[in-house]
Amino acid sequence: MPVKQLTVFLENKAGRLAEVAKILKDKNINLQGFSTTEARDYGILRLVVSDTELARQSLKEAGFTTHIADAICVKVEDKPGELFKVLDVLAKEGINIDYIYVIAGTRLVLSVQDIQKAEEILKKNNVLLC
């Protein structure tokens, strides 16, 4: 099962990320992990949270542009070689990763063109999906 990932458009301005964090806190939404990507004047924040719909609604009301997308989530152990194991499986099948980040210490969130196909390959190679 893919996870729901919430994406937020942010201008590069002091305090914008703090504003997002405050909204999540006020709504008692737990943040499992996130990553940021930046261009010159703006950035994209990607979040995995306990209640994606509520988070989206709350951010929208506060004037943020948001987007929900599916992403793959896999479980790894906290030991050397775990990232390589996952990447190697995908690389051998010629699957390109658009972006990848860690949530909650031992989980990887990653995005590829064909999520279903990638998940099947991972399963076949004994990678644990969340």
Add this chain to the structure above:
Amino acid sequence: MNGGIYWEQEVETINKDKLRLLQLERLKNTLINVYENVEFYKKKFDEGGINPYKFNNIDEIQKLPFTTKEDLRDNYPFGLFAKPLDSIVRIHSSSGTTGNPTVVGYTQKDISIWANLIARDLYSAGVRSNDVIQNSYGYGLFTGGLGIHYGAEKLGATVIPVSGGVTERQIKIMVDFKSTVLCCTPSYALYIAEVGKDLNVDFEKLALRVGLFGAEPWTEEMRREIESRLFIDAIDIYGLSEIIGPGVSCECIYKSGLHVAEDHFYVEIIDPITKKQLPTGSQGELVFTSLTKEAFPLIRYRTRDLSSLNADVCKCGRTHVRMRKPMGRTDDMLIIRGVNVFPSQIEEVLMQVKEVEPHYLIVVDRVNYLDTIELWVEVSEDVFAEKINDLEMFEKTIESKLYAVTGINIDVKLKEPKTIKRSEGKAKRVVDKRKGETI
């Protein structure tokens, strides 16, 4: 009068020769009126050797002096009135943000002619006496509100004088009172569409079917945007308070140029630099002479609006000359590193790029003696993509199209929604920091 497609068939479809005679007759009266009653014109005519009592050829209008906005300001407030205040029943005025405001007056007869012109325009746009007109132009010193109001009543329609602003209430009225016609600025129409979307209003299900939008230049792309979001026909109505207010020209249902009310206004296109009259079809500055106004007649008033004229008879059968949608103003023109750029060009590009709502701001500055120009564009949910590459591509597409159209590099900056101030009247699309303006 009613029943057909014309409000006043005879004068709207008059042949050109008859129209020229009518114009000459009315111009002669106007020239005598201003010569005898306005010191400013008496002096100008005397200096130019113009004898208003012997004026007998409409083409000689080219010899008459121009009137400019500066002339209006110099004669603030009532210096150009041709009637004493006793016979004036209404005053309107511009906001005067850049100097003395311009003040205009109307006699009872002026008001009644104006109301009739607006009724004619509404009628040509397909509005009838059984329509419910939501008039969201500002009521007050601005000519839009009261101008449309009197014309709508003259037509016999039901007028809701809601004026501008309080957009949620506008939408509630639109839904509850089943408004069929909306009158406001085109940028406010889009704002209503946006607020309506937030409130989950389904405009397709509303009774609204026509809008008459004016008081600021707008593009064909903006028309398509308004029409597809509000599910209406969007008609352009043009005017300026100096000439009468809205109703100087208006589109018919064919939306292929604005019919100038030639029985009341003589229109010319001039080259703004040489000030010479240009042949029909050429692009230049619109110049109007009022032919019937009593209180505030103007001779060859330079509007600073850029357009061109089309003398062909329209599909609707009206013979009055059509002016192209004004594409900008000579004083809106930005000079960026020596290149002339019109905000309307930038808007057109923006609307061509898929799904962009026209919430944008042009920011001009001078850094280290060099002009800079930025285009701020809000990122709406329609545009937002999950990947940074898509956003960068979107930015670059706009930038390269802008370069192709204007020949200069315009730096596109993506902004969060609602960071650009919304207007409830005339939209402010340019901030020129070189002139000390601030965002």
